[in-house]
Amino acid sequence: MAGGKQSPRQKMINLMYLIFIAMLAMNMSKEVLSAFGLMNEKLSDANVRATESNKRAYESLALKASEQEKQYGAAKEKTDALKAQADSFYSYLEDLKGKMTADLKDKKDYETMDKSKFLDELFFVSGTITPEGKEFVSKMDEFKKASLEVLGETELASVVSSRFSTDPVKNKDGKQLNWLNYHYEGFPLVASLTKLTQIQADIKATESDALSTLLQGELESAVSLKNYEAMVVFEKNAYYPGEKLSGKIVLGKNDPNLTAEKVTINGKDWPEDKIKAGQVILDGPAGSVGDRAIKGTFTFKENDSLVEIPISGGYSVIPRPNEAVISADKMNAVYRGLVNPMTISMPGVPSNKVSASAPGLSRSKGDSYVMRPGKGNEVTIRVTGTLPDGKRVSSNKKFRIKDIPPALGKVRGQYGTVSMPKASVARTTIAAGLPDFLFDLNLKVVSFKIKVEGQPAVPVTGTKMNARAKQVIAKARRGGLINIFDIKAVVAGSGVPVKRVGGVNIKVSN
Structure with missing residues (x-):
């Protein structure tokens, strides 16, 4: 149609072909836009249902955590953190979608949503990404990071990492493009709207997957018989010779619907009338004085096999007391x-x-x-x-x-003979203590006497030197001894007097 000289008739035929192809393209474009719109509606409906389903799952987990905090507390803490991130990101996307369709009179007339102007101007300018575009990508990355922190080393982590990836993408020509440009630049409004709704669906799916993954291990542990523990429980810890033994063996999880197929204790099969739901009744003589071991197995049927749970416990029989x-x-x-x-x-x-x-x-x-x-x-x-x-x-x-044993006088925390300068003696405090005594007593000196060689003894009240004592101290010679004696002391707090307090000597060093 394009080569050689064409007659007017041929040109008319070619023009009609072009018009026909254009009409087909227009119809196809409208059908595609409508398909995107219908897909967006279905995703939105699914998100509403997913929100309700996740809400029930969160409430169920919260109830389990309140009843069994040790088993479900950690899972609830992680999912609560994920939920906060999910709600924030979901609301951000919902707000963005509202802005995209704010100027549309009929928000379901998808055939008119063929322009890309809104996001092209919001996310891109002069070939660069706007702050709004960077914020969008940042929100995506933050949610992915928070999700991976919650999920840890699980199979789901790789799925979530791929689900919210913002890594560069290669187009059909092999050219590497920025993730935001590849997905949102130049696309019809309805297509971008649907993509945002799909991200919201991914958020809800991630929440649901996280709830299932985190709870799976806990639930398996709760229902598996291999994780049960047998506990021997007695009405009291010890028994007297000839006294009747009373107690029971209880499983770690006392399920009223769980009854053992067989119980063996100390090599003997236990009577069926003593095997109750989730427990075994123990009765009979306690035995003679000494330690008594209880060994055996619970045997349960799980699916088509038998599971044995070991029993290990014991009790002591002690003589009847006759002395305190x-x-x-x-x-x-x-x-x-x-x-x-x-x-x-x-x-x-x-x-x-x-x-x-x-x-x-x-x-x-x-x-x-x-x-x-x-x-x-x-x-x-x-x-x-x-x-x-x-x-x-x-x-x-x-x-x-x-009586309280004799105490000893002390100076600077030392007993016996203490060496110090003459100037320091006048300022020193006289104390008393009980070295090697079992009680940590605080003694208070109420009076003492001081004797300097060649001088008369001076009585002192309290723990510090008075004026007369300082006068005789001033007359002490270097190398001479100052004797602190006749010390009177009481126990601090109670005022109980100490009968005798030994003296302490001070050797004048200069």
């Missing part, structure tokens, strides 16, 4: 004027069934007591306990009452 156990936390004596901590208990008897009495004795909490002894050289503590069968047993024990 009393121990002083510091030593086998108590000190007059001090608060002496004590522990009073009775084997096999809880602390709330044990009572103790003695002059100066009081209970602090549970089996902890304090003793504040008074006059005399010893004190007797009487302990009474009520056994599980209601019988009462009593026991007495004596403790020596001792």
Whole structure:
């Protein structure tokens, strides 16, 4: 049709062909635009359903997490983080779609949505990408990053990475193009609108996939019999000889619909009437004094195979108590004027069934007591306990009452003879302590006497040198000894006097 000289008739025929082809192209273009519009509607409807489905899944996970926080708490925390990112990105796309169709009177007249002007001007300018275009790509990348952080090393992670990839793309000519240019530059409005709706669908799919992936491991663990643990539970921790053993073996997950096919304990098959839903009833004699082991297996049927769960536990049979156990936390004596901590208990008897009495004795909490002894050289503590069968047993024990041992004077935290300059002696503080004593007592010096060689002794009240003491200190010779003696001290806080306090010497160094 294009070569040689053509007659007017041939030119007319060629023109009619061109008009016919143009008409076909126009009809085809309108059909394509309508197809995009219908696809957008279907995707939008699917997104609504996906939103509702995901909402129910989130609510179900929240309920599980509230009931079993240890098992489902981590999964809920991850999906909550993903949901926040998903909602933000989804709303951003929905807002962008609203701006794209804001000027359209009929938002379903897809055949008129053949222009690319809106996104061409929003995303691109003079061959470069606008801030709005960069924001769009950034939103995509941020959601992908957040999703991958939640999913971790899972098979779904690679799918999500591909689903939200913004890497450069090669066109049909092999030319590498920016992802945004390739997908959104020069495309009809309805095509871009549909692509945005598809991204929203991908967001919902990612949420759904994440919920399934994160919960899959937890659910498999919850329903698999191999992850159950058998626990031996007794009504009490120890038994007396001849006493009836009472207790049960309970599975880690006590399912009322789960009953063992067979139970073997210590080599014997357990009676069927003792095998209950999710547990086995134990009864019979406890045995003689000593430790008793319970070994065996639960046997369950899972699908077409039998699964065995090991049973491992034990209990102790102890002699019936006839004497209380009393121990002083510091030593086998108590000190007059001090608060002496004590522990009073009775084997096999809880602390709330044990009572103790003695002059100066009081209970602090549970089996902890304090003793504040008074006059005399010893004190007797009487302990009474009520056994599980209601019988009462009593026991007495004596403790020596001792005075606070002699203390020693000290200067600068040192005992004995302390060397220091004469000028420092006048400013020093006299203290007292109990070296190697079990109690960490704070003693307060109330008075002392100071004696310098060749000078009369000077009494001092308190811990610091008075004016007279400083006068005699000034007369001390280098190398001479200053004796601090007749020290009087009390226990700080209680005011209990210390009977005797040894002296301390100061050697004048210069």
